[in-house]
Amino acid sequence: MSDGAVVKSDPAPATRGRFAWSKKWLMPLFFLGLFLFWESSVFVFSIPRYILPPPSQIIARGWADIPLILTDTFITGGEAVIGFAIAMMLAVPLGLAITFSYVLRHTLYPLCVSLEMTPKIAFAPLFIAWLGFGLLPKVIIVFLVCFFPIVLNSILAFGSLSEELTRFCRSTGAGPWRTFIKVRLPAALPQIFVGYKYAAINATVGATIAEFIGSDQGLGFYIQISSGNQRPDLAFAAIFFLTALGLAMFGAVTLIEKLVIPWDISQRRRSKA
Amino acid sequence: MGASIAIRGVAKSFGTGKSRVDAFGPADLDIAPGEFVALLGPSGCGKSTLLLMLAGLLEPSQGEVIADGRQITGPRTDIGIMFQDNTLVPWRSVRGNIDLQLELRSLDPRGYEARIKDLIRTVHLDGFENRAPYELSGGMQQRAAFCQALVHEPQTLLLDEPLGKLDAMTREAIRRDLQSLWMRSKPTVVLVTHSIEEAVQLSTRICVITPRPGRIEKVIEVDLPWPRDLEVRKSAAFVAEVAAIHDIFRRFGVL
Ligand SMILES: Nc1ncnc2c1ncn2[C@@H]1O[C@H](COP(=O)(O)OP(=O)(O)OP(=O)(O)O)[C@@H](O)[C@H]1O
Ligand SMILES: [Mg+2]
Numbered sequence: 150m151s152d153g154a155v156v157k158s159d160p161a162p163a164t165r166g167r168f169a170w171s172k173k174w175l176m177p178l179f180f181l182g183l184f185l186f187w188e189s190s191v192f193v194f195s196i197p198r199y200i201l202p203p204p205s206q207i208i209a210r211g212w213a214d215i216p217l218i219l220t221d222t223f224i225t226g227g228e229a230v231i232g233f234a235i236a237m238m239l240a241v242p243l244g245l246a247i248t249f250s251y252v253l254r255h256t257l258y259p260l261c262v263s264l265e266m267t268p269k270i271a272f273a274p275l276f277i278a279w280l281g282f283g284l285l286p287k288v289i290i291v292f293l294v295c296f297f298p299i300v301l302n303s304i305l306a307f308g309s310l311s312e313e314l315t316r317f318c319r320s321t322g323a324g325p326w327r328t329f330i331k332v333r334l335p336a337a338l339p340q341i342f343v344g345y346k347y348a349a350i351n352a353t354v355g356a357t358i359a360e361f362i363g364s365d366q367g368l369g370f371y372i373q374i375s376s377g378n379q380r381p382d383l384a385f386a387a388i389f390f391l392t393a394l395g396l397a398m399f400g401a402v403t404l405i406e407k408l409v410i411p412w413d414i415s416q417r418r419r420s421k422a
Numbered sequence: 423m424g425a426s427i428a429i430r431g432v433a434k435s436f437g438t439g440k441s442r443v444d445a446f447g448p449a450d451l452d453i454a455p456g457e458f459v460a461l462l463g464p465s466g467c468g469k470s471t472l473l474l475m476l477a478g479l480l481e482p483s484q485g486e487v488i489a490d491g492r493q494i495t496g497p498r499t500d501i502g503i504m505f506q507d508n509t510l511v512p513w514r515s516v517r518g519n520i521d522l523q524l525e526l527r528s529l530d531p532r533g534y535e536a537r538i539k540d541l542i543r544t545v546h547l548d549g550f551e552n553r554a555p556y557e558l559s560g561g562m563q564q565r566a567a568f569c570q571a572l573v574h575e576p577q578t579l580l581l582d583e584p585l586g587k588l589d590a591m592t593r594e595a596i597r598r599d600l601q602s603l604w605m606r607s608k609p610t611v612v613l614v615t616h617s618i619e620e621a622v623q624l625s626t627r628i629c630v631i632t633p634r635p636g637r638i639e640k641v642i643e644v645d646l647p648w649p650r651d652l653e654v655r656k657s658a659a660f661v662a663e664v665a666a667i668h669d670i671f672r673r674f675g676v677l
Contacts, residue, residue, distance in 0.1 A: 311507075313505045313506075313507045313508075313509050314509055316474070316497075317503075317505065317509040318526060319497040320477060320479060320497050320498070320499060320501065320503050321499060321523060321527050322497070322499035322526075323526035323527065327525075327526060327528070328526070331522060331525060331526060332511065332522075335511065335513045336511065410513070412512045412513045412554055412556075413512070414512075414556075417556065
């Protein structure tokens with residue numbers, strides 16, 4: 150009987166072992182398979198190169214043009230990072246002010262909600278008409294696509310301190326400033342980071358579209374020109390760098406989040422898994 | 423010695439019109455300094471609501487709350503209050519959460535070293551000072567919250583089911599410690615509880631509250647010797663007291 154029990158309990162570690170193996174390899178294998186599928190499909194179905202080039206060609210041609218692609222990556226990345234950083238700094242204080250001011254809650258708050266619903270990209274042609282082809286209109290558009298999600302998440306963050314904790318703070322007689330520093334601000338951080346991450350994703354999208362509309366440099370411009378010249382291989386190479394840019398910004402915010410709020414439930418789950 | 427507390431015609435309703443909920447009262451009660459009063463009643467009868475009104479954290483819809491002869495109009499900061507849901511913050515350790523009470527009061531935790539050590543030992547959390555709340559069990563969190571509520575040496579304690587999530591053994595130990603703490607320094611204590619036994623064991627008087635809308639149906643003087651150790655709890659008088667309160671709740675139809 151006891152032998153049977155031992156045998157029965159055996160499969161569990163074995164399964165866990167298999168999962169451990171797949172945990173490590175599943176993702177790289179999946180992407181490798183995807184690229185192989187793409188590569189072979191182009192040949193098997195003899196898809197014209199000017200419509201869909203195979204990954205090998207994208208890599209080879211992209212590599213040949215790498216100095217220009219890297220320069221454009223820095224330009225687009227610069228626009229995205231500057232616009233995002235300004236939004237990051239201005240949006241949280243505004244969210245805080247809206248949370249605690251009756252007047253702002255009934256004026257700026259509905260304005261922010263409406264503007265969040267507006268596709269900010271729709272303003273891009275206007276900014277470019279007003280401000281030209283330079284850096285400034287792109288930074289403004291990135292700023293706009295980043296700013297409102299952070300404002301709205303900050304309002305949510307500062308407004309949702311639990312009733313119990315609010316009462317606890319009141320029962321200590323602590324003033325608003327002390328309460329803010331010791332309780333309200335740290336309690337709000339997880340939700341603020343939700344806004345930051347959302348904005349980090351928006352930033353590269355905003356920069357790229359702004360460049361589509363009016364620019365003479367940057368990855369958005371590069372993609373537009375390559376597509377126009379029937380060079381989808383170069384466009385794909387640029388798209389790859391855009392993706393890397395987006396991932397880098399999102400990763401940076403996630404890393405900061407990990408350092409700032411290691412105690413948050415989202416971080417805890419990840420560390421346990 | 424703690425403060426005296428009185429309520430005069432206090433009632434609380436939430437909401438207006440159709441969605442109005444009469445949560446508590448109206449009721450009158452006088453609590454003398456140094457008394458240990460239990461609020462005993464079924465779930466939803468307004469015990470927490472009353473406690474918050476005693477703390478000045480919730481304004482009565484009617485009547486007034488009076489502490490040491492003065493009407494309460496805002497949060498009382500001279501009390502120690504333990505809320506039904508614990509108020510531990512996730513970004514601080516157990517020790518940090520206890521310090522938070524002091525820091526919010528502009529008190530220096532370094533001046534309270536001995537007291538904090540003592541409290542932590544009392545609730546058997548030694549060795550867990552540096553753990554985060556989420557690393558503790560529900561009962562351990564409750565014990566940490568107990569320390570947080572008492573660290574600033576308040577002379578009036580308002581405790582909302584402080585022992586609710588504890589296992590029978592730990593609960594027994596902390597009841598005993600709470601009792602000796604009360605016997606030593608005679609703070610005024612108002613304790614919310616579901617447990618008839620706990621109320622009889624710890625209190626000088628028990629307020630029996632009716633189901634919603636809660637009214638103070640009866641105030642029972644508990645005339646048993648101190649300390650109410652195991653001997654007293656096995657005595658016929660103790661058992662009879664518990665049985666009598668059981669009967670009252672059976673008449674309410676909640677038992
Ligand atoms: N903020 C609120 N808004 C509306 N109704 C409320 C609010 N707080 C409490 N109530 C209502 O008041 C009544 C009493 O609530 P209270 O929390 O005081 O009960 P309680 O006696 O502490 O119950 P329990 O033992 O379950 O904690 C309940 O019916 C509840 O629904
Ligand atoms: Mg309650």
